[in-house]
Amino acid sequence: MSDSPILTNAGKLREEYRNMIDKTVDAVLSSFSDKSAFSGIDPYTLRKNIGALGLIDEKGLGFDETLRMTRNEIMPHLLRTWSTSYMPHLHSPATLESIAAELIIATFNNSMDSWDQSPAATEVEVSVIRNLARLFGYGENADGCFTSGGSQSNFSAITAIRDAFLKKQYGWDAKKHGLISDFAKLRLYTSEISHFSMDKSCHMLGLGYDAVRKIPVDARCRVDLDEFERMVGSDVRSGLIPFCAVATIGTTDFGSIDDVAGMKRICDKYSMFLHADAAYGSGLILSRKHRDRIGNLGLCDSITVDFHKMFLLPISCSAVLVKDSSLLECFELHADYLNREEDEEDGYINLVGKSMQTTRRFDALKVFMAFKSRGFEGFSKIIDTAVDNAAYFYSRLRKDSSFEAPVEPEISSVVFRLDAEDNVNRRIRRSLMEKGIVIGQTVMGGKVMLKFTLLNPNLTHDHIDKLIEMIKKEGGAV
Numbered sequence: 079m080s081d082s083p084i085l086t087n088a089g090k091l092r093e094e095y096r097n098m099i100d101k102t103v104d105a106v107l108s109s110f111s112d113k114s115a116f117s118g119i120d121p122y123t124l125r126k127n128i129g130a131l132g133l134i135d136e137k138g139l140g141f142d143e144t145l146r147m148t149r150n151e152i153m154p155h156l157l158r159t160w161s162t163s164y165m166p167h168l169h170s171p172a173t174l175e176s177i178a179a180e181l182i183i184a185t186f187n188n189s190m191d192s193w194d195q196s197p198a199a200t201e202v203e204v205s206v207i208r209n210l211a212r213l214f215g216y217g218e219n220a221d222g223c224f225t226s227g228g229s230q231s232n233f234s235a236i237t238a239i240r241d242a243f244l245k246k247q248y249g250w251d252a253k254k255h256g257l258i259s260d261f262a263k264l265r266l267y268t269s270e271i272s273h274f275s276m277d278k279s280c281h282m283l284g285l286g287y288d289a290v291r292k293i294p295v296d297a298r299c300r301v302d303l304d305e306f307e308r309m310v311g312s313d314v315r316s317g318l319i320p321f322c323a324v325a326t327i328g329t330t331d332f333g334s335i336d337d338v339a340g341m342k343r344i345c346d347k348y349s350m351f352l353h354a355d356a357a358y359g360s361g362l363i364l365s366r367k368h369r370d371r372i373g374n375l376g377l378c379d380s381i382t383v384d385f386h387k388m389f390l391l392p393i394s395c396s397a398v399l400v401k402d403s404s405l406l407e408c409f410e411l412h413a414d415y416l417n418r419e420e421d422e423e424d425g426y427i428n429l430v431g432k433s434m435q436t437t438r439r440f441d442a443l444k445v446f447m448a449f450k451s452r453g454f455e456g457f458s459k460i461i462d463t464a465v466d467n468a469a470y471f472y473s474r475l476r477k478d479s480s481f482e483a484p485v486e487p488e489i490s491s492v493v494f495r496l497d498a499e500d501n502v503n504r505r506i507r508r509s510l511m512e513k514g515i516v517i518g519q520t521v522m523g524g525k526v527m528l529k530f531t532l533l534n535p536n537l538t539h540d541h542i543d544k545l546i547e548m549i550k551k552e553g554g555a556v
């Protein structure tokens with residue numbers, strides 16, 4: 079290894095950079111030979127082996143030896159997200175061009191907090207956000223920001239909404255004064271199967287889990303609107319203060335999509351804000367066939383979009399969009415060393431003023447490069463394949479009396495169980511995992527359920543047929 083630890087214009091370092099990347103590519107490609115999603119190693123052995131590697135020694139091993147160690151001890155047991163045997167979570171393989179984008183992001187290492195740390199990167203993020211806002215049905219006054227994931231996007235949106243609500247209803251500046259004295263009466267409404275980041279957000283916002291009102295769902299796992307209206311009405315009568323509702327556009331387990339127009343009507347009646355958690359379902363926006371399933375997101379005050387789920391971009395990559403740019407003012411704060419007001423008056427945009435993070439990754443480049451590379455046509459194929467596979471899998475399960483599959487998929491998740499005891503279903507997931515096939519498990523109506531989350535565009539009906547046979551065999555149903 080040369081003495082300079084960083085890339086410079088010196089010919090020797092340029093060669094070394096290329097060499098390291100080439101060797102890393104070779105190591106990655108050699109570990110692609112495995113077809114299964116996971117080596118099947120048990121957690122105790124893996125912990126012992128990895129613990130034995132230690133961390134830092136007096137003298138470094140050099141890159142080649144360190145890469146060899148990583149290749150031999152760590153990479154074989156990494157989860158192989160590209161495998162068609164991997165389907166437990168909203169966790170996708172990464173598209174080729176977005177991996178190339180990661181190399182650019184890491185090499186330039188720009189930071190999104192201020193223009194002087196990320197000139198072109200800032201302008202790319204601003205432009206990507208503007209285009210995304212239009213895509214999701216917002217007007218020219220919209221804004222947004224990239225975040226570390228759906229949890230942070232939801233937290234950002236709920237923070238912004240809490241502040242905007244208190245300002246609008248009480249003329250209260252929460253940024254300066256904190257919560258109103260009646261804070262324990264604030265309520266947020268979301269379905270009983272919405273993501274747990276609602277509870278976490280309300281805790282971190284000083285409102286507590288008690289602020290989250292869980293609305294029962296209908297047979298298709300969507301917010302029951304009558305129940306929602308009844309709950310809000312009765313809460314208002316008992317002196318509580320509804321401030322926000324969250325529609326889930328693709329629930330994590332079922333992919334069910336709440337009725338945005340119906341929820342918006344109730345929110346308007348009670349002067350509440352409406353946030354859309356579209357971490358999962360936002361992918362449908364690029365589907366030619368299924369786009370209308372999420373057609374009216376533009377009605378919501380804010381939207382969470384995860385690009386590291388249906389869009390197949392590397393972790394992390396998410397954005398929060400807001401219909402009215404003033405919502406993001408809650409994150410604005412001027413520091414003399416970073417984002418001077420005088421610079422912003424001269425057109426230098428400092429994105430730190432829209433984010434809860436300071437130093438922040440240039441994730442917008444992945445969206446830019448992937449969207450430009452594939453276009454609507456390319457992405458539509460990816461998303462439609464996922465939706466089609468889920469529909470196919472569901473129809474196969476419905477025709478087979480060995481299975482129960484209670485909810486018809488709207489996106490690409492199918493929750494089901496072998497018609498057998500909970501323990502049999504649990505055992506199926508464990509024994510498939512030992513064979514390198516990783517599927518999901520959840521609970522519905524008190525019963526253990528299995529789950530396929532089908533995001534991999536290389537998955538075919540044939541793979542699905544084989545998996546069904548395997549599950550039946552594992553569970554003793556054939």
Ligand SMILES: *Cc1c(COP(=O)(O)O)cnc(C)c1O
Pocket residue numbers: 168226227228229230232273275326328329330355356357358384396
């Ligand atoms: C995945 C998911 C989240 C959390 O997003 P992260 O990117 O994992 O932080 C939030 N809401 C829904 C509906 C999700 O599916």
